[in-house]
Amino acid sequence: MQSRSNSAQRIMLSDPSPRTPQRSCSQTPLLKRTPSRATLSISQSSKKRRRFSIQTFDFETTELGAPPASEVAVEETDADRFLAVRGSTMLPLNTTPRTNRIAKSFGLVDDRVLNCGETSATPAQTKVRSILRRCASELFDTPRTISAISxxxxxxxxxxxxxxxxxxxxxxxxxxxxxxxxxxxxxxxxxxxxxxxxxxxxxxxxxxxxxxxxxxxxxxxxxxxxxxxxxxxxxxxxxxxxxxxxxxxxxxxxxxxxxxxxxxxxxxxxxxxxxxxxxxxxxxxxxxxxxxxxxxxxxxxxxxxxxxxxxxxxxxxxxxxxxxxxxxxxxxxxxxxxxxxxxxxxxxxxxxxxxxxxxxxxxxxxxxxxxxxxxxxxxxxxxxxxxxxxxxxxxxxxxxxxxxxxxxxxxxxxxxxxxxxxxxxxxxxxxxxxxxxxxxxxxxxxxxxxxxxxxxxxxxxxxxxxxxxxxxxxxxxxxxxxxxxxxxxxxxxxxxxxxxxxxxxxx
Missing domain, CATH: 2.130.10.10 (YVTN repeat-like/Quinoprotein amine dehydrogenase)
Structure with a gap:
């Protein structure tokens, strides 16, 4: 039984011609896990330069004790871990109608993501914002009064x-x-x-x-x-x-x-x-x-x-x-x-x-x-x-x-x-x-x-x-x-x- 499975696996990997998939467990094709949007957001936003591996899972080889497939290294950027930043290379994202509806409701269509820069604001909004910031800074930075006796x-x-x-x-x-x-x-x-x-x-x-x-x-x-x-x-x-x-x-x-x-x-x-x-x-x-x-x-x-x-x-x-x-x-x-x-x-x-x-x-x-x-x-x-x-x-x-x-x-x-x-x-x-x-x-x-x-x-x-x-x-x-x-x-x-x-x- 083991020899037949191994031979079938070798034929499947070496034969480039298309074949009709069969229902046998020994002939199950290789399944590759596709990273989701959440996974990419987290992996691209951490300050620590960690390495995540997207591993190819093969249920058949796992059962047979074969060595795991090679790992694909994804290196993170030194961005803020809570603010997603657009990376230098954007990986293609598999979207569905449901994810498109959610992205549209949050204003994230066309693969837009959050960044550290401020959005464009009108001059009135900018003026109000500066006034609020100045008032807040005065509250937290009160100058020390000088005694009239000194x-x-x-x-x-x-x-x-x-x-x-x-x-x-x-x-x-x-x-x-x-x-x-x-x-x-x-x-x-x-x-x-x-x-x-x-x-x-x-x-x-x-x-x-x-x-x-x-x-x-x-x-x-x-x-x-x-x-x-x-x-x-x-x-x-x-x-x-x-x-x-x-x-x-x-x-x-x-x-x-x-x-x-x-x-x-x-x-x-x-x-x-x-x-x-x-x-x-x-x-x-x-x-x-x-x-x-x-x-x-x-x-x-x-x-x-x-x-x-x-x-x-x-x-x-x-x-x-x-x-x-x-x-x-x-x-x-x-x-x-x-x-x-x-x-x-x-x-x-x-x-x-x-x-x-x-x-x-x-x-x-x-x-x-x-x-x-x-x-x-x-x-x-x-x-x-x-x-x-x-x-x-x-x-x-x-x-x-x-x-x-x-x-x-x-x-x-x-x-x-x-x-x-x-x-x-x-x-x-x-x-x-x-x-x-x-x-x-x-x-x-x-x-x-x-x-x-x-x-x-x-x-x-x-x-x-x-x-x-x-x-x-x-x-x-x-x-x-x-x-x-x-x-x-x-x-x-x-x-x-x-x-x-x-x-x-x-x-």
Whole structure:
């Protein structure tokens, strides 16, 4: 039986003459499967380059165990798998009256298929479609609004100074703090041996006091807080510390028993903290002038001192770059996990500022060769943020209204200056975006918001106004003092323009 079937198969395949088909199972002709439209649509629309085989089925050879016929490879295109695309070679499709009726009802006569291109539309339809697309894009792409309090809405819009004053004779010492702004809206400035102040509301300039030549040059000044807003303290390069009443224009206290030169000074209510050149920090109480406390811990000149807003902590920075934080109630270092809180810079630290809206958040800035701004929390000293500037950081001020910090800068330098550990030359120093600038950064992203070249020479010091919106900068080389509007206060808080209702320049 098997031999007869094989012989019949060979005769059928080799004989080209037509024969009448018989009903015998052994003489069944070869049946070839015709691909349908659905098969071609799927095979031509997949992104993956798969291979489908249209195999010739032979029931007789399948029964007899003969090898399958050769495969016909159909390669797919890289088209979208859900949108049928006309291929480069269209295979003939076997259609029936039923498929023609269905194609006609769907508008697919004449072998038309879907494609990725848009159909022709009238100008009116195109215009409506574009309007709808634009409206939808505006819904999903809403621009971020800029706060009216931020420096981006104030200093970035108007970069010019609001007021300018002459400042001849201001100390050229980079460690000096020769200017301060009181809560009564008075600006006090030290000019060599004299201290002047101006009431920004009345515009009256008054010479408050002067010191003898033997007492040295006035190095730093600072106004008392809200409780003592009319009291100004000064310190000289020979160790003299005095407190003056600006209203009565008379001296209140004279602490001249110590001959160690003064560094940074700052008021905390009735308590005045004064840094010394030998590394000590003297604490003077205006209520008990004869009782002076000493805090020791630094080894170099303490050039920066700043009390926290709650009056509990005192941060000090010295000439070697060490920053200590003191607990005034314990009269000792602040410790975390039995370790004292210590921040280290590669250069002297004069610029120190506490954030008024977050407890323990402290910003410190280093001079040459450090040139960095460190943002750190005294409760988590290991988690700190760094803003490199390669420029002297002379002052830092947090905004009380938003999470932004302002820094003032002097000279810039290149890496070779740091390697050689030499002072950067004043005339050949490179100029960068931070040189002689006033720059505002966002917290905690540390992104630069705006940078303004406030002076043509290095900025030596800066102070923030009582409204928390305006900042005074001083350039000893340029002998100029300028006021800038940096932030805006929320509605109903603070004065606009630092109490200045008009804009002018005094020369």
């Amino acid at each position: 420096a981006k809405s104030n200093l970035a819009v108007r970069k010019q100074f609001v007021m300018a004053l002459d400042g001849p004779g201001i100390s050229l010492n980079l460690f000096a703090s020769p200017m301060a702004w009181s809560h009564s809206n008075c600006i006090g400035v030290a000019f060599k041996l004299n201290v002047y102040f101006q009431n920004l509301d009345t515009r009256v300039i008054v010479r408050l006091c002067g010191v003898p030549v033997i007492d040295g040059v006035v190095h730093s000044v600072d106004w008392g807080g809200i409780t003592n807003q009319h009291i100004l303290a000064l310190g000289t390069t020979c160790g003299v510390v005095q407190a003056w009443d600006s209203l009565a224009q008379k001296q209140i206290v004279d602490w001249s028993d110590d001959d160690s030169p003064v560094g940074g000074i700052h008021w905390n209510g009735d308590l005045l903290g004064v840094g010394r050149k030998d590394g000590r920090v003297s604490l003077f109480d205006i209520r008990a002038p004869k009782q002076v406390q000493q805090v020791e811990g630094h080894r170099r000149h303490v050039i920066g001192a700043k009390w926290s807003p709650d009056g509990r902590y005192l941060a000090t920075g010295d000439q070697s770059g060490s920053v200590h934080v003191w607990d005034i109630r314990a009269k000792d270092y602040v410790t975390v996990n039995d370790r004292k809180v210590l921040m280290k810079h590669e250069g002297p630290v004069k610029a120190i500022s506490w954030a008024p809206w977050q407890s323990g958040l402290l910003a410190t800035g280093g001079l040459f060769p450090d040139g960095k701004i460190q943002l750190w929390n005294i409760h988590k000293p290991n988690a700190s943020l760094t803003i490199p500037t390669d420029t002297n950081v002379t002052a830092l001020h947090w905004s009380p209204h938003c999470k932004e910090i302002l820094s003032t800068h002097g000279l810039s330098w290149e890496p070779w200056h740091v390697i050689r550990r030499a002072e950067p030359p004043a005339k050949q120093a490179p100029r960068t975006s931070f040189s002689n600038s006033m720059t505002v950064h966002a917290y905690p992203s540390c992104d630069k918001i705006v940078s303004v070249h406030a002076h043509s020479a290095p900025i030596g010091h800066a102070c923030i106004g009582p409204d928390g919106c305006s900042v005074f900068t001083v350039s000893p080389v340029e002998e100029t003092i300028k006021m800038f509007k940096v932030w805006s206060a929320p509605v109903g808080k603070g004065k606009d323009d630092g109490g200045m209702s008009h804009k002018c320049a005094i020369r």
